[in-house]
Amino acid sequence: xxxxxxxxxxxxxxxxxxxxxxxxxxxxxxxxxxxxxxxxxxxxxxxxxxxxxxxxxxxxxxxxxxxxxxxxxxxxxxxxxxxxxxxxxxxxxxxxxxxxxxxxxxxxxxxxxxxxxxxxxxxxxxxxxxxxxxxxxxxxxxxxxxxxxxxxxxxxxxxxxxxxxxxxxxxxxxxxxxxxxxxxxxxxxxxxxxxxxxxxxxxxxxxxxxxxxxxxxxxxxxxxxxxxxxxxxxxxxxxxxxxxxxxxxxxxxxxx
Amino acid sequence: xxxxxxxxxxxxxxxxxxxxxxxxxxxxxxxxxxxxxxxxxxxxxxxxxxxxxxxxxxxxxxxxxxxxxxxxxxxxxxxxxxxxxxxxxxxxxxxxxxxxxxxxxxxxxxxxxxxxxxxxxxxxxxxxxxxxxxxxxxxxxxxxxxxxxxxxxxxxxxxxxxxxxxxxxxxxxxxxxxxxxxxxxxxxxxxxxxxxxxxxxxxxxxxxxxxxxxxxxxxxxxxxxxxxxxxxxxxxxxxxxxxxxxxxxxxxxxxx
DNA sequence: GTTCCATCTCTCATAATGTGAGAAGATAGC
DNA sequence: GCTATCTTCTCACATTATGAGAGATGGAAC
Numbered sequence: 001x002x003x004x005x006x007x008x009x010x011x012x013x014x015x016x017x018x019x020x021x022x023x024x025x026x027x028x029x030x031x032x033x034x035x036x037x038x039x040x041x042x043x044x045x046x047x048x049x050x051x052x053x054x055x056x057x058x059x060x061x062x063x064x065x066x067x068x069x070x071x072x073x074x075x076x077x078x079x080x081x082x083x084x085x086x087x088x089x090x091x092x093x094x095x096x097x098x099x100x101x102x103x104x105x106x107x108x109x110x111x112x113x114x115x116x117x118x119x120x121x122x123x124x125x126x127x128x129x130x131x132x133x134x135x136x137x138x139x140x141x142x143x144x145x146x147x148x149x150x151x152x153x154x155x156x157x158x159x160x161x162x163x164x165x166x167x168x169x170x171x172x173x174x175x176x177x178x179x180x181x182x183x184x185x186x187x188x189x190x191x192x193x194x195x196x197x198x199x200x201x202x203x204x205x206x207x208x209x210x211x212x213x214x215x216x217x218x219x220x221x222x223x224x225x226x227x228x229x230x231x232x233x234x235x236x237x238x239x240x241x242x243x244x245x246x247x248x249x250x251x252x253x254x255x256x
Numbered sequence: 257x258x259x260x261x262x263x264x265x266x267x268x269x270x271x272x273x274x275x276x277x278x279x280x281x282x283x284x285x286x287x288x289x290x291x292x293x294x295x296x297x298x299x300x301x302x303x304x305x306x307x308x309x310x311x312x313x314x315x316x317x318x319x320x321x322x323x324x325x326x327x328x329x330x331x332x333x334x335x336x337x338x339x340x341x342x343x344x345x346x347x348x349x350x351x352x353x354x355x356x357x358x359x360x361x362x363x364x365x366x367x368x369x370x371x372x373x374x375x376x377x378x379x380x381x382x383x384x385x386x387x388x389x390x391x392x393x394x395x396x397x398x399x400x401x402x403x404x405x406x407x408x409x410x411x412x413x414x415x416x417x418x419x420x421x422x423x424x425x426x427x428x429x430x431x432x433x434x435x436x437x438x439x440x441x442x443x444x445x446x447x448x449x450x451x452x453x454x455x456x457x458x459x460x461x462x463x464x465x466x467x468x469x470x471x472x473x474x475x476x477x478x479x480x481x482x483x484x485x486x487x488x489x490x491x492x493x494x495x496x497x498x499x500x501x502x503x504x505x506x507x508x509x510x511x512x
Numbered sequence: 513g514t515t516c517c518a519t520c521t522c523t524c525a526t527a528a529t530g531t532g533a534g535a536a537g538a539t540a541g542c
Numbered sequence: 543g544c545t546a547t548c549t550t551c552t553c554a555c556a557t558t559a560t561g562a563g564a565g566a567t568g569g570a571a572c
Contacts (some may be wrong), residue, residue, distance in 0.1 A: 008306040009558075010530060011267045015310060022333055031548055040532045045549070050264040054271060063548070066342040067334045075331035077278060078323050110280060264530075266559060287519055296561050301520070319519070 013039070017047045021057060021065050029063035081107045084207060084216050085116040087249040092218060095242045096120025099235065102221045103242075104128065105207075108145040111136060111157050116216075127197070137163050137177055138170050140192035140204035141217040147184040148206055148214035154181065169194045189236055190217075199223060203232065205239045207246055218243060269295070273303045277313060277321050285319035336465055337363040340472050341372040343505040344463070348474060351498045352376025355491065358477045359498075360384065361463075364401040367392060367413050372472075383453070393419050393433055394426050396448035396460035397473040403440035404462055404470035410437065425450045445492055446473075455479060459488065461495045463502055474499060 020033055028036070034044035048065060051057040055070040067075075088105050096103040096119045105117035112133040128134070136142030136157075146154060158181075163172040171177050184190040192202040204219035220235055276289055284292070290300035304321060307313040311326040344361050352359040352375045361373035369392050371384050384390070392398030392413075402410060414437075419428040427433050440446040448458040460475035476491055 007302055007309070007559090008266060008270060010264060011270045011306060012310060014264060014267045015312070019330060022330065029548065041549080042532060042534095042551090043530085046263055046530080050267060053263070054268060056271070060342060060346070064342075064345075066339065072334060074275060074278060075334050078328060078331050082323065082328065266529080285519065297520080298522090298561060298563095299559085302559080 013043075014047045014050065017044065018051055018056060018071075021048070021051075022067055022071075027064070030065075031063075080209060080215055081116070084209075084246065088207070088216070088218065088246045089117055089119075091242050091245050091249070092117055093119050095220075095238060099220055099238060103218065104141065104221065105216055105218045106141040106145070107216045108136065108142075108149070109133070111160070113139060113142045113145060113217075135163075138166055138192070138196045139219075140190045140202035140221075141219045143181060143184050143190040143192065144204045144206050144217040144219075145214065147181040147190065166196050167194055167198050171195060189239070191232075203235050203239060205236070205243050207243050209247075218246070269299075270303045270306065273300065274307055274312060274327075277304070277307075278323055278327075286321075287319075336471055337372070340463060340465075340502065344472070344474065344502045345373055345375070347498050347501050347505070348373055349375050351476075351494060355476055355494060359474065360397065360477065361472055361474045362395075362397040362401070363472045364392065364398075364405070367416070369395060369398045369401060369473075391419075394422055394448070394452045395475075396446045396458035396477075397475045399437060399440050399446040399448065400460045400462050400473040400475075401470065403437040403446065422452050423450055423454050427451060445495070447488075459491050459495060461492070461499050463499050465503075474502070 017033065017037065017039075020037060024033065030044055030048055031041055033039075033048075034041045037044070039047075048057060052059055052065070052068070055068040057065040057071070058068040060066050085105055085107075092103045092105060100121050102118065102120045104115055104119075106113045106115050108114070110133075113136050115128050115130055115132045115134070118128060118130050134142070136146050146157060149157065158174050158178055161174065163170070163174070163177065165172050171180055189203060189205045192200070192204070194200060196202075200221060200223055202219050202221045204217050206214040207216040207218060209215045218239060220239060273289065273293065273295075276293060280289070286300050286304055287297055289295075289304075290297045293300070295303075304313060308315055308321070308324070311324040313321040313327070314324040315321055341361055341363075348359045348361060356377050358374065358376045360371055360375075362369045362371050364370070369390050371390070374384060390398070392402050402413060405413065414430050414434055417430065419426070419430070419433065421428050427436055445459060445461045448456070448460070450456060452458075456477060456479055458475050458477045460473050462470040463472040463474060465471045474495060476495060
């Protein structure tokens with residue numbers, strides 16, 4: 001067991017078939033696909049039958065197949081957040097140089113914030129890392145993402161707990177947290193002034209998809225060095241401008 | 257081999273793992289996933305190793321994984337336009353036999369119309385071919401697709417030119433073309449009476465996605481043989497009915 | 513440093529499972 | 543009608559996945 005293709009070979013072959021059918025756009029019959037991939041017809045049929053049973057393909061009459069709903073759902077789960085992160089990267093990079101601070105982008109998965117982009121000055125100082133997942137209740141981005149959650153999910157989160165304090169300022173009372181999230185939703189941004197780490201100030205705003213759902217948040221973090229810090233309203237304006245730019249850019253791919 | 261789950265079970269289980277990891281957004285370790293799915297750790301590792309080898313997952317340090325590039329590419333290929341074309345095919349086929357003419361479906365890419373479906377009587381007579389790309393300004397489908405473009409893009413197209421005449425009736429004046437597109441948008445359909453080829457009559461209507469964006473157009477083409485031609489309003493009604501059917505069918509997999 | 517705990521890697525005997533040829537059943541085209 | 547093509551089914555075979563357990567790795571706590 002040390003060859004090039006030792007593992008789960010049937011899985012691999014079936015994936016290849018799946019891709020071939022999707023690529024083909026449902027133009028060809030199963031037998032045709034089998035011929036193209038050099039597979040026995042019986043095998044091809046088994047593979048496609050399985051894919052259909054799993055709803056990764058949908059039969060469309062006359063031996064044709066198109067992507068099924070389960071595959072579509074999987075694809076949707078992927079690209080929205082990933083796409084947003086991709087288009088956001090250059091915009092956030094510019095923002096970071098302008099505000100001379102660390103700028104981050106995060107999304108919510110499993111009630112945790114996934115940090116997907118981190119850029120700018122002082123990036124190394126911050127303890128966050130791309131790919132890292134952190135509790136949502138104590139960060140600016142997290143509060144934004146929680147604030148726009150569907151009511152049911154948000155209530156569920158708030159009922160979950162426990163909310164352990166990371167600093168003296170961390171909000172740990174469910175009632176206080178609820179009030180905070182309502183405030184965040186009303187004003188359209190969140191502030192974290194030392195709730196996640198002492199002396200760390202963050203401001204975060206949401207990023208929406210074309211359907212107006214909040215799918216990500218971006219934030220600016222500044223270590224409170226006592227002296228010059230950019231005025232909050234200026235910072236907020238710049239964040240919102242970046243958010244708009246990201247939304248506009250991301251929607252280009254959607255329409256047309 | 258006659259149970260409910262007889263086929264390619266390892267494939268199914270690995271798919272389940274793939275989805276679980278994607279859903280999880282890379283939050284949990286492999287062992288955690290194994291526990292959650294009730295699998296032996298060794299099996300889980302094999303599955304994930306395979307998914308990584310196939311580039312469906314990408315390791316993200318510390319046992320975490322996110323969607324890999326091959327999965328991303330697959331997701332991209334499932335694009336809206338191709339799907340519409342797939343579900344449209346049988347509907348257009350029926351339409352073509354009813355109107356006894358050639359029915360086509362096209363989408364706009366790079367300001368050119370891509371012909372994706374061509375079916376029905378006299379299909380061989382028409383010079384278009386599936387996969388072909390043609391200028392948009394001179395065909396019924398093209399005019400529909402241009403008419404619903406965002407203003408910015410449409411103005412840009414109109415400023416582009418040049419619009420070479422293919423027949424005596426081809427609209428080549430930007431001003432006239434602008435007026436024509438406005439008319440098309442207002443009435444919701446386009447007519448091409450000999451603008452692309454002498455004696456060729458076409459009528460085209462848009463196809464919209466759930467967000468009400470125009471993503472494709474369908475058309476009926478009839479060579480003007482001098483005698484019986486179906487009444488325009490009847491043709492239009494049938495085209496619109498087909499468009500509705502396609503939109504309804506395409507949205508089944510999209511929602512939820 | 514050491515100890516503990518969780519994760520990951522590897523091996524191997526077992527049998528479960530996918531395989532593919534071919535026959536038989538459908539379907540379409542002529 | 544016939545013929546060509548696609549699909550479903552069966553079955554013997556051995557390829558291939560399986561899962562337990564032992565060893566290796568890596569942190570975190572102390």
